[in-house]
Amino acid sequence: MEGYNFHEIEAKWQKKWEDEKRFVVKNHEEGKQNEYVLIEFPYPSGKGLHVGHLRSYTALDAVARKKRLEGKNVLFPMGCDAFGLEAERTAIREHKLPQEIVARNIATFKEQLKQIGLSFDWSREINTCDPSYYKWTQWLFIQFFKHGLAEKRETLVNFCKNCGVLANEEVEGGKCCQCHEEVIQKSKSQWILKMTEYADRLAEDLKLTKYQQHIKTSQINWIGKSEGVQVKFQIKQGGSFEIFTTCIETIYGITFMVLAPESEIVKSLKDKIENLDEVNEYIKQAAKKSEFERQELVKEKSGCLLKGITAINPANGMEVPVYIGDFVLAGYGTGAVMAVPAHDQRDYDFAKQRKIPMIQVIEGDIRNGALEKQDYLGTGAKLINSGEFSGLTVEEAKQKITEKLISLGVAKKQVNFKMRDWVFSRQRYWGEPIPMIYCDHCGWVPVPEDQLPVVLPNVDSYEPTKDGESPLSAIESFVKTTCPKCGAPARRETDTMPGWAGSSWYFMRYCDPKNDKEFASMDSLRAWLPVNIYNGGNEHTTRHLLYARFWNKFFYDIGISPVLEPFETRISQGIILGSNGVKMSKSLGNVVDPREVVKEYGADSLRLWESFIGDYSEMVNWNDNGVKACFKFLNRVWAMQDFLVDGDKFSSELSYAFNYAIKKVTNDINDIKFNTAVSALMTLCNEIYKNRKINREEFKTLLILLNPFAPHITEELWEINKFSPEFKNVSWPNYDEKALVKNVISLPVQINGKMRGTIEVSPSAGQEEILNLVKSDSVISKYLTEPIKKVILVPNRIINIIC
RNA sequence: GCUGGUGUGGCGGAAUGGUAGACGCAAGGGACUUAAAAUCCCUCGGAGGCAACUCCGUGCCGGUUCGAGUCCGGCCACCAGCACCA
Numbered sequence: 001m002e003g004y005n006f007h008e009i010e011a012k013w014q015k016k017w018e019d020e021k022r023f024v025v026k027n028h029e030e031g032k033q034n035e036y037v038l039i040e041f042p043y044p045s046g047k048g049l050h051v052g053h054l055r056s057y058t059a060l061d062a063v064a065r066k067k068r069l070e071g072k073n074v075l076f077p078m079g080c081d082a083f084g085l086e087a088e089r090t091a092i093r094e095h096k097l098p099q100e101i102v103a104r105n106i107a108t109f110k111e112q113l114k115q116i117g118l119s120f121d122w123s124r125e126i127n128t129c130d131p132s133y134y135k136w137t138q139w140l141f142i143q144f145f146k147h148g149l150a151e152k153r154e155t156l157v158n159f160c161k162n163c164g165v166l167a168n169e170e171v172e173g174g175k176c177c178q179c180h181e182e183v184i185q186k187s188k189s190q191w192i193l194k195m196t197e198y199a200d201r202l203a204e205d206l207k208l209t210k211y212q213q214h215i216k217t218s219q220i221n222w223i224g225k226s227e228g229v230q231v232k233f234q235i236k237q238g239g240s241f242e243i244f245t246t247c248i249e250t251i252y253g254i255t256f257m258v259l260a261p262e263s264e265i266v267k268s269l270k271d272k273i274e275n276l277d278e279v280n281e282y283i284k285q286a287a288k289k290s291e292f293e294r295q296e297l298v299k300e301k302s303g304c305l306l307k308g309i310t311a312i313n314p315a316n317g318m319e320v321p322v323y324i325g326d327f328v329l330a331g332y333g334t335g336a337v338m339a340v341p342a343h344d345q346r347d348y349d350f351a352k353q354r355k356i357p358m359i360q361v362i363e364g365d366i367r368n369g370a371l372e373k374q375d376y377l378g379t380g381a382k383l384i385n386s387g388e389f390s391g392l393t394v395e396e397a398k399q400k401i402t403e404k405l406i407s408l409g410v411a412k413k414q415v416n417f418k419m420r421d422w423v424f425s426r427q428r429y430w431g432e433p434i435p436m437i438y439c440d441h442c443g444w445v446p447v448p449e450d451q452l453p454v455v456l457p458n459v460d461s462y463e464p465t466k467d468g469e470s471p472l473s474a475i476e477s478f479v480k481t482t483c484p485k486c487g488a489p490a491r492r493e494t495d496t497m498p499g500w501a502g503s504s505w506y507f508m509r510y511c512d513p514k515n516d517k518e519f520a521s522m523d524s525l526r527a528w529l530p531v532n533i534y535n536g537g538n539e540h541t542t543r544h545l546l547y548a549r550f551w552n553k554f555f556y557d558i559g560i561s562p563v564l565e566p567f568e569t570r571i572s573q574g575i576i577l578g579s580n581g582v583k584m585s586k587s588l589g590n591v592v593d594p595r596e597v598v599k600e601y602g603a604d605s606l607r608l609w610e611s612f613i614g615d616y617s618e619m620v621n622w623n624d625n626g627v628k629a630c631f632k633f634l635n636r637v638w639a640m641q642d643f644l645v646d647g648d649k650f651s652s653e654l655s656y657a658f659n660y661a662i663k664k665v666t667n668d669i670n671d672i673k674f675n676t677a678v679s680a681l682m683t684l685c686n687e688i689y690k691n692r693k694i695n696r697e698e699f700k701t702l703l704i705l706l707n708p709f710a711p712h713i714t715e716e717l718w719e720i721n722k723f724s725p726e727f728k729n730v731s732w733p734n735y736d737e738k739a740l741v742k743n744v745i746s747l748p749v750q751i752n753g754k755m756r757g758t759i760e761v762s763p764s765a766g767q768e769e770i771l772n773l774v775k776s777d778s779v780i781s782k783y784l785t786e787p788i789k790k791v792i793l794v795p796n797r798i799i800n801i802i803c
Numbered sequence: 804g805c806u807g808g809u810g811u812g813g814c815g816g817a818a819u820g821g822u823a824g825a826c827g828c829a830a831g832g833g834a835c836u837u838a839a840a841a842u843c844c845c846u847c848g849g850a851g852g853c854a855a856c857u858c859c860g861u862g863c864c865g866g867u868u869c870g871a872g873u874c875c876g877g878c879c880a881c882c883a884g885c886a887c888c889a
Contacts, residue, residue, distance in 0.1 A: 214807055221806060224888065245889060258889090327887045337889045346887060418888055538883075612827075614815055618808095619882080623815065625828050633827090635841095676817070679826035686826090748822040753870050755822055779856095792869050798821040800869050 004638040006602030010712045014117050022728060023119040025075050027511070027527040032073035036528045037064045038507055038567075040536035040544070041079045041126075044109035046090050046101065050584050051592045051610070051622060052576035054116065056535050058610040059573065059674055061118045062708035063533065066669050068119075069704060069732040075528055076119060077510040079126035080106050083134075084499030088430035092463055098430045099458070102129060112594060116603040117711055124513045128502030129430075133509065135453035136519035137502050138435040140551070141424075142446040143558060145436070149194045152444060155423060159186035159468065186468070190425040191434055191495060195550050199223050199417040202549055211570045215541050222542045224418020229402050230334065231411040233257065233311045236319060237272045241265040241311075244333035244416055247373055248405070249397040251315045252386040253340040253361035255351065257322045258303065260330035261286040266306075274308035279324065286326040302326060303350060314410040315401065316387055325350070333416055345370040361386050362394060422547070424498060427470040429462035431496030439483035439490040448484050454492070470494040503544060504551040507531055507566065519560070526562045534567040541572060571672055574619040581621050592622055604710035605631040611674035611709050634713055636685055637706065640694055641721065647695025654698055655739050657687040662735035665705045674709075681706055696723065701733050749774055750800040751783040767793050774801065 017023065027034075039060050042053070064076040082102045091098040106127070113120070126133055144150040195202075203223045206216045228246035235241070241259070245251075259265055261283045273279055282304040303325030310319040327346065328337055341351035342360040348370040351358055362381050364371040376394055383389050383397045392400060405411035425434065433454045435447040447454055457478050462471045472478055472494035483490040505519070512524035536544070548566060555561035577583055578590025585591065597606045608630040614620035650658050661684040668677035684702065688694050694702075700723050707714040707727075718727045746758045747770065757780045759773045770793065775781050790802040 217807065218884070221885075226888070228889080243889080247889080329888075332888050334889095339889090344889075346889080416888080418885095542884075612815090618816095620815065623828070626815075629827055632842095639842095675815090676826080679817075682826055746822085750821080750870070753868095758822065790869065792821095794821060798870085800821080802869055 004635050004713070006604060006634075006713070009716045010115075010117060010598075010603050013712045013715055014114065017117070017119070021123070023076065023121050024123045025073060025121050027524050029073040032071060034075065034527055035067050035072040036075045036531045036533075037067065038076075038510075038531045038534045039078070040534075040540060041081050041503070041506060042109070043081045043084055043086055044102075044105040045086060046105050046108075047586065048108050049112045049594060051594050051597060051606070052584055054594055054606070055576055055610050055613075055616075056573045057113065057118055058116065058607040058709075059616060059672075060533070060535050061120075061607075062611060062674060063669060064119055065708040065711060066732065069707065069730065071731060075124075075510065076121060077124045077126075077513075078113070078118075078120040078122070079124075079506060079510070080109070080128070081499070081503050081506070082106070082127050082129040083431050083497075083502055085428065085430070087129075088428065088462070091430070097458070098462070099129075102127075115598050116594065116607060119711070124510050126506060126509050126513050128432075128506065131453045131455055132516070134432040134502065136509065137432050137497065137505070138447070138452050138454060139449065139519060140505060140555075141432075141497070141501075142435060142449070143560075144193055144554065145444075145446055147554070147558060149197065149554065150191060150424070151194070152189055153192050153421075154187060154189050155192065159188075188425075188468070190423050191436075191493075193422040193424050193550075195422045195546075196417055196419060198550050198553055199225065199419050200415070201553060202546060205549075205553070205565055208565045209570070210568055215545070215570055215572075218542050219546060222419060222546060225415060226418075227413070227415050229405065229411050230414040231314065231338070231405060233314065233338075235269070235322075236310045236312055237269075237308065239265075239268060241336050242334045243336045243338045244414055245338055247340070247343065248401050248411075249383065249389075249394050250340040250343045250361055251313065251338065251401060251405075252383075252389070253342050253359045254313050254318070254320055254338045255341060255357050255359055256320050256339045257311045258325045258328050258337050258339055258350075259306075259322065260328040260335040261324045261326055262330040263324075263335040265336065266324055269306065269309055272308055273306050275305070279304055279306060282324060303354075305354075314405060314408060321356075323350075332418070332420075341370065342366050343370050343372060343376075345372060359385055419546075422550075424501070425495035426498050427465070427468050427494075428496055429456075429459070429471040431498065432456070432501055433472065434493045434495050434497060436493040437481055437483060437490050438493065439486060439488055441488055442483055442485045445483060445485050445490075451484075456496075470496065472496070500544065500547050504547045505555075507534075507548070508552075508555075508561070522560070522562065529561070529563045530566050530568045532568050534570045536570070536572055537575075538572045541570070545570065572617060574615070574617050576613070577619060577621050579622050579624065584622070590622075592624075597627055601627050601631040602634075602712075604713050605634055607711075608634065608678060608709050612678040614675055616672050616674055633682055633685065634710060636689065637702070638713065638717070640685075640688060640699065640702075641717070643688065643692055643694045644699055644721065645693055645695050648697050650698060650701075650739070651693075651695055653691050654687065654694070656742070657684055658698060658701055659735040659739040661705060662701070662733050663740070666732070666735070669708065678709060681709075696721070699723075700730075704730055704733055745796060747796075748798045749777075749780050750798060751780070752802055753800060754783075756780045756783050763796050767791055767799075770799055771801070774799070 037060055039056050060076070064074050067074045087098045087102050091101045094101065128134060128137070141150060203220050203225055206219055209216070226246050228244055229248045230242050230244050231248070231251070232240055232242050243257070266279070266283070270276060303323045306322045306324060309322045311322050312319055328335065339347040339350065340361070341347040341356065341358040343362060348358070350356070358366070360366050360371075361383055362371060362376050363384055364376060364381060381394050383392050383394065386397070389397045389401055402411065402413065433456055435452060435454045437445050437447060439445055457472070457475055459471070459475060465471060465474070479491050479494060481490055481492050482488065508520045508525060508529070511528045512518070512520035515521055545567075552561050552566040553564065556564055575583070578588065578592070580590055582588055582590060594606060605627050609626045612630060613623070613626055661680050664680040665677045668674065668680065688698075688702075699721070700718070703714040703718050715727050742763060744760050745763050747761050748758050749756055757777065759770070759777055759780070761770055761773060771791065775784065784801065785803045788801060788803045792800040792802075
């Protein structure tokens with residue numbers, strides 16, 4: 001027997017799979033059920049992949065390979081999300097064009113992936129920055145526009161001096177999530193997608209999916225639905241404004257109101273405010289503050305009284321002062337709040353600071369702080385100091401007060417969402433141009449479909465501009481055009497789309513990647529959607545998942561997607577840290593390059609260790625010795641050929657071990673428990689070594705079970721031992737439940753709940769028989785005392801004797 | 804602060820409420836070898852004991868149960884996400 005020469009074997013099989021197009025899949029395959037296995041496509045960064053990145057690829061490759069062996073027609077595609085800031089920033093740093101950087105990175109990425117023998121269908125590869133792809137991203141944007149879900153709106157936006165305008169979702173702790181620069185607020189006319197119109201359904205339809213509960217919860221929290229009442233307050237000096245509250249029962253406790261400094265209401269009150277200079281100064285300061293600073297001041301809530309302005313509480317006619325304060329957000333609710341210091345801690349702090357009186361309206365103790373809704377809801381607490389509503393429970397009052405205000409015509413029930421509309425414009429070069437044209441006569445007009453894509457022009461200078469305008473705006477030849485409607489001279493939109501655009505629908509394009517008539521045909525989408533198993537990073541379980549679900553839901557509404565929810569299940573991998581427990585990074589010198597590992601131990605050993613390293617969803621530390629251990633294991637499998645004997649069914653010696661392994665590996669792969677699947681294979685291998693003998697049928701079974709994790713060595717062993725049929729035609733083994741029943745089991749015995757030993761017994765033995773065996777066991781019996789009060793026998797598991 | 808998650812040997816980790824530590828790493832001992840590597844065998848949670856064996860042990864404190872790593876209540880620590888959401 002020759003040694004295990006993984007270099008030769010792996011190169012041979014990778015070439016063979018590619019030559020015979022083993023993993024290229026058709027949308028329809030006679031007699032086969034379709035299965036869609038998807039991994040988030042990456043942005044291929046210039047640093048190349050490290051072993052941590054491969055975890056999800058090797059894991060889902062195992063899933064895909066197993067499903068193929070089970071006779072499924074499996075779509076397992078891969079592509080690149082190449083638009084976005086990272087490519088642009090690398091390009092700027094290296095003084096190259098993003099186009100060049102991306103092409104170079106993709107080549108490295110593919111080379112690395114191909115070395116480990118992943119079974120992607122590369123014929124369906126896509127790339128979001130390819131015009132043949134973003135043509136359809138643009139087309140889809142136009143559908144949003146045509147259905148009134150995209151519009152240009154003046155909004156306060158997060159502005160980063162390096163990266164331009166950011167979506168709320170891209171601001172992390174008041175800083176830019178890309179470059180960590182402080183984010184400031186700026187007013188700008190932006191394209192937005194009205195995602196809030198789908199907020200309710202995005203939360204509601206989670207019940208159609210099988211996501212893990214924590215993923216559903218994080219989506220629901222992000223959407224942040226709250227039901228309440230919107231109430232109109234008259235300003236004594238003229239005018240009015242509206243507030244939103246979820247605690248209408250506390251309306252008699254209002255002692256002041258607070259408006260967001262940026263709100264329109266404040267502007268409209270300008271000529272009535274007596275301390276206008278002071279107010280203007282406050283507004284100026286607030287605008288300069290980043291969200292981060294605002295939050296830093298959490299203990300010291302800032303605000304400024306609007307002198308000469310009072311609001312009238314519609315419930316009791318009481319006049320209260322009005323403040324502006326930057327803890328009130330213009331972007332949420334109506335940008336104005338009613339303040340009830342007795343029942344809201346934030347208002348309580350604000351009132352204490354400024355010696356504003358409090359009115360307690362719900363019974364309880366407010367000496368040490370506000371009695372908030374979480375304190376009184378559901379406790380049966382009653383209202384006080386609330387006019388005709390005093391004496392009602394909170395729950396009754398909520399309803400009665402709402403009814404009264406509605407009948408007075410000053411209120412309506414309202415549902416608010418924390419989730420905001422999606423700011424979809426970027427003043428950046430490296431993105432899909434937004435396919436819109438502005439005409440002085442016709443307003444915004446979409447680029448006609450037959451003129452798509454609006455190609456991103458090649459330019460010499462694409463750096464972000466200092467004033468925050470798109471670099472494209474400086475290119476006259478791009479900007480100047482004519483109106484598609486009236487033919488008059490017109491100007492193109494120069495903003496581009498955010499990085500999230502192309503990734504919001506890529507999983508649909510895989511179904512029909514070459515289609516130049518449609519973004520994807522309904523037939524192909526019906527064939528594959530919903531994605532059966534979708535794997536991605538934890539960091540994407542809110543944003544990306546929500547965006548993709550939103551796009552799909554809209555597509556469903558306009559009849560271009562066949563499903564309400566695009567992803568059936570969602571799983572995410574834990575990251576692999578360096579061996580020192582810190583995130584792998586070049587500067588820390590703890591990066592492990594898969595190419596080095598492959599060179600030393602081979603792709604199969606690497607793949608096996610990626611699966612065995614630990615629980616898939618947990619964070620783990622890399623350990624070089626693990627690869628060595630897996631290499632050792634594969635060598636043991638290879639050397640097993642020495643034990644090979646004839647035989648076309650499981651031998652009595654190994655029947656139990658094999659049936660158990662089949663069951664365990666099958667279930668564990670289904671349950672995303674790759675580490676225990678591999679350990680079951682190792683256990684099986686140990687059993688075979690103890691037996692010193694393995695027949696052909698048994699060896700074949702072992703190879704099939706191991707194949708999803710170590711595809712090269714298993715196909716090679718299959719071939720050199722001339723097993724039949726050809727490996728590509730074999731099917732996943734079934735186990736025999738009957739073979740898992742043992743004649744004699746070792747039954748644990750507890751006396752008074754303490755483990756005292758085991759007895760050998762038939763699984764069908766009754767209580768009497770077992771008790772007699774226990775009594776005759778010299779070790780266990782000495783713990784027994786008469787009388788026996790109670791016996792708990794769990795057949796096949798345990799007996800507990802109470803005496 | 805809120806939400807979610809996690810806490811088990813020297814390490815990575817196993818355990819449908821039923822023998823805690825599967826599988827593997829590291830370590831120690833042995834066999835083979837001139838030697839090393841590779842391979843194979845043995846030991847390997849802690850304390851005590853010559854031994855048979857005994858007691859303790861899954862972050863901490865309680866509870867439910869014949870029986871708790873697992874369920875419940877209350878803490879502590881760490882990780883991640885969110886950030887004044889009215």
